[in-house]
Amino acid sequence: MEPYTILADYYDRFMEHVPYEDWAEYISEIIAEFHPAAKRILDLSAGTGSFISHWPENSFDWLAADLILPMIRRCRQKNPAVPVLVTEAAQPALRPGRFDIVLFLYDSIHYLLSEDEVSRLLKSTHNLLRSGGLLIFDVVTPQACQREFGNYSEIEWFDDIEIQRHSWFETETKKQFTRLNFKLEDGSGEELHIQQIRAVSEWDRIIGATTFETVGKFDNFTFDPVNRRTDRVHYVLKKI
Numbered sequence: 001m002e003p004y005t006i007l008a009d010y011y012d013r014f015m016e017h018v019p020y021e022d023w024a025e026y027i028s029e030i031i032a033e034f035h036p037a038a039k040r041i042l043d044l045s046a047g048t049g050s051f052i053s054h055w056p057e058n059s060f061d062w063l064a065a066d067l068i069l070p071m072i073r074r075c076r077q078k079n080p081a082v083p084v085l086v087t088e089a090a091q092p093a094l095r096p097g098r099f100d101i102v103l104f105l106y107d108s109i110h111y112l113l114s115e116d117e118v119s120r121l122l123k124s125t126h127n128l129l130r131s132g133g134l135l136i137f138d139v140v141t142p143q144a145c146q147r148e149f150g151n152y153s154e155i156e157w158f159d160d161i162e163i164q165r166h167s168w169f170e171t172e173t174k175k176q177f178t179r180l181n182f183k184l185e186d187g188s189g190e191e192l193h194i195q196q197i198r199a200v201s202e203w204d205r206i207i208g209a210t211t212f213e214t215v216g217k218f219d220n221f222t223f224d225p226v227n228r229r230t231d232r233v234h235y236v237l238k239k240i
Contacts, residue, residue: 002191003193006191008074022221024056030134034215038134040098041103042094044104048075049076052082063084065087090112090121098130099128101133101134102125104125106138111195113175113194119210122206122212123210130239131240134215135236138232139198139200139235140232141199145174152166160185166179169197174199175196176194177194179192180192203235211240212239
């Protein structure tokens with residue numbers, strides 16, 4: 001089955017370990033530093049809306065978008081005041097120059113498997129932003145995938161479901177695979193998630209071909225520069 005066909009219904013329980021509050025606080029600090037006048041935010045990977053619901057203040061005008069309809073429905077339930085949109089991240093049907101901030105977080109960009117898809121995303125988000133607007137996204141590094149998920153298995157049990165997870169990383173192709181097997185009360189199912197991981201130098205090259213200016217490239221959840229031990233990079237790109 002396609003990714004999130006089954007997982008969408010159990011996503012919040014499956015992702016309980018994610019520190020959404022800390023992550024939201026960190027992104028709000030980035031915005032305060034690089035675009036303090038920002039008002040309108042598009043979250044292109046809103047999912048079930050946990051990130052938005054943990055946002056530390058309510059002074060922004062949000063639009064929550066995601067490709068998966070069941071996910072965005074849950075987002076609306078959690079954040080009833082926030083309008084939602086089902087759309088592909090690289091081809092959102094939105095008016096140009098509408099937003100101050102575009103977010104594409106939690107490894108979401110890795111689902112764009114080809115460089116062409118990434119380039120289309122960067123071009124479309126550039127068009128959506130006002131002058132001086134920011135695109136903020138995060139990536140994980142190949143060494144982090146190799147170390148943490150090179151060959152990783154776990155089983156989680158909830159009240160009505162068992163989820164078996166097996167992850168592996170292909171060094172040559174830099175592809176991260178995650179197979180999820182679901183055992184439900186009324187049957188079973190399987191999803192295969194494939195993500196393209198790239199080295200920081202590859203991301204720099206792709207971004208360098210755009211008209212964005214890289215104003216931030218940070219180590220994990222800090223404002224420190226990226227180094228050889230960095231597991232996660234937050235990119236902050238400015239429309240100039």
